Amino acid sequence: MDDWKTYSGKSVEEALSAALAELETTEDKVIYEVVDEGSTGFLGINKKPAVIKVTMKAFDPCEGVVKFIKDVLGAMGLSAEVTAKMDAENETIEVQINGEDMGILIGKRGQTLDSLQYLASLAVSREAGTYLKVKLDTENYRARRKETLENLAKNIGTRVKKTHRLVALEPMNPYERRIIHSTLQNDTYVETHSEGEEPYRKVIITPKKGVYYENKRNNRFNGNGQKRLGGNGYGRGNNGNKKISSREFHKKYGADTKDYSTDYKKDYAEYLESKAAAKVAAMNKEAGNTGSEN
Secondary structure, rough: OOEEEEEEEOOOHHEEEEEEHHOOHHHEEEEEEEEEEEEEEEEEEEEEEEEEEEOOOOHHHHHHHHHHHHHHHHHHHOOEEEEEEEEEOOOOOEEEEOOOOOOHHHHHHHHHHHHHHHHHHHHHEEEEEEEOOOEEEEOOHHHHHHHHHHHHHHHHHHHHHHHHHHHHHHOHHHHHHHHHHHHHHOOOOOOEEEEOOOOOOEEEEEEEOOOOOOOHHHOOEOOOOOOOOOOOOOOOOOOOOOOHHHHHHHHHHOOOOOOHEEEHHHHHHHHHHHHHHHHHHHHHHHHHHHHHOO
């Protein structure tokens, strides 16, 4: 910086203390030059104060975040190499930590690493006077965790497709929730949303309304030999493409079916329909035999 200010005192040390107090900073963050060391004079005669010029050092966010993290690691009894670089495109300081016993730094599901990342961001932002995002990583944990969450999202999405029941995941931080949302955002059959308040906010994966798919376990054929449409399978007529509501289902097949499982309702409906069809066929056959006898 080119903004120099002048301070004076009985000594250089006193002038510097006055400067640091006014600037609310520490000596390692300023540059100062002695203009006049001052003089005590003779018996107080011709006494002159000490004069210095002071300016703040230019702040390097990468250096600042490295120093902060090293100080924290030292307090934790950990020794590690810390490097940082600025990702100007994403306005993020990317920090890499390499050392032994990094599992302690990562913590359960990365909670310790996330906490240090948050504190580092606060510290460097305060020094810079503007918000700076910090991304902290060690032992390639972020990439491994991202892959784990993507696989989790796909597996849970498949389960939701098969069961037609929503699944609530464990609470996650915003970064991990975005991974789940991003993985399933283009899925044809399921959708995601978040519920709850931080730090207990979690992702809910639900089947999309009005979307049905072919369930291999429930492959059926209608009366015309055509494969029935997918979905929950129950509440459809013999043409296989008309869905009736749960209320209509209970009205048609009995209200006592409301507590049965979806698969049971489907099988129960098909049983009643096949039984009714068999009865009609028997009546038609009997009527035909009677007609031939006449």
